[in-house]
Amino acid sequence: SAEERKLARFVLLLKEATHGQYAGFLRDYSAEGLAKDDADTARPGQYPNYQSSVLLWSGGSDKGYACPDIKSIVGELAANPQDPHAMLCFGDFIRVNSLDGFEASRPAPDELGGGKSIFPGEPYARGEVYKKLIGSSASPARDRAYALYRAINCYAPANNNTCGGKDVEKAQRKAWYDQLKAQFGATTWAKSLRFYW
Known part of the structure; x- marks a missing residue:
């Protein structure tokens, strides 16, 4: 389903970024694809906090500490x-x-994302x-x-x-x-x- 594809893309990108697989994130990142994911699934769905638009974060300067957009940040980390x-x-x-809390709990083995992780580390x-x-x-x-x-x-x-x-x-x-x-x-x-x- 479109909702599952959207969630899979979100999880892949976030796990690549959080597990130091920066080149993979940059290779798989598509602003157009992320925007299309949210357009194709008009309702928030089962995972409202994990909207593709989160990965379109444009940066900011919260409390006076300036940060670029997420793709640039991951590029710097790469x-x-x-x-x-x-x-x-x-x-x-x-x-x-x-x-x-994104990885605070793992899904059951028979649920999406519940299999053996391909992302090593804590x-x-x-x-x-x-x-x-x-x-x-x-x-x-x-x-x-x-x-x-x-x-x-x-x-x-x-x-x-x-x-x-x-x-x-x-x-x-x-x-x-x-x-x-x-x-x-x-x-x-x-x-x-x-x-x-």
């Missing part, structure tokens, strides 16, 4: 998978589109990306400050990790908050953050 800006922008794409987790960038002295100051801001906000407002990855103790979150305020106090992120969770 050129350098450790690029801090591209890693943070991909995290923003996941966050803005509420995709953090599910993508923004929280792990933020921790990696915070801990890397190679991360530019602006990127490290934004990673601190986002890592702290992973636990807002209810003290629950919404970014995936291994939970971080409250003492570590306080240390991140203190680091953001002390080392990057002039940034809008440090100025706007009044609490840690």
Whole structure:
């Protein structure tokens, strides 16, 4: 059915991007095909959060951190998978589109997507990306400050990790908050953050 084809394309592209198969994503990505998918299935269907139009994300500058469109972000990651800006922008794409729980549970073996995965590795987790960038002295100051801001906000407002990855103790979150305020106090992120969770 058109709905299943649309979902299959969405899942393929998102899994390629979240599992580091950037060349595959760029090869399989078609803005025209994604737009046609949503046009061919006028109703949201069984998976309303997984609309093809999500993959047409044009970027943005949420909280003052500018990001290009998703295809450009994946292109940057294909050129350098450790690029801090591209890693943070991909995290923003996941966050803005509420995709953090995309791989939180697997479908039953007899359902679409329930077979053995062709995508090795752990599910993508923004929280792990933020921790990696915070801990890397190679991360530019602006990127490290934004990673601190986002890592702290992973636990807002209810003290629950919404970014995936291994939970971080409250003492570590306080240390991140203190680091953001002390080392990057002039940034809008440090100025706007009044609490840690």
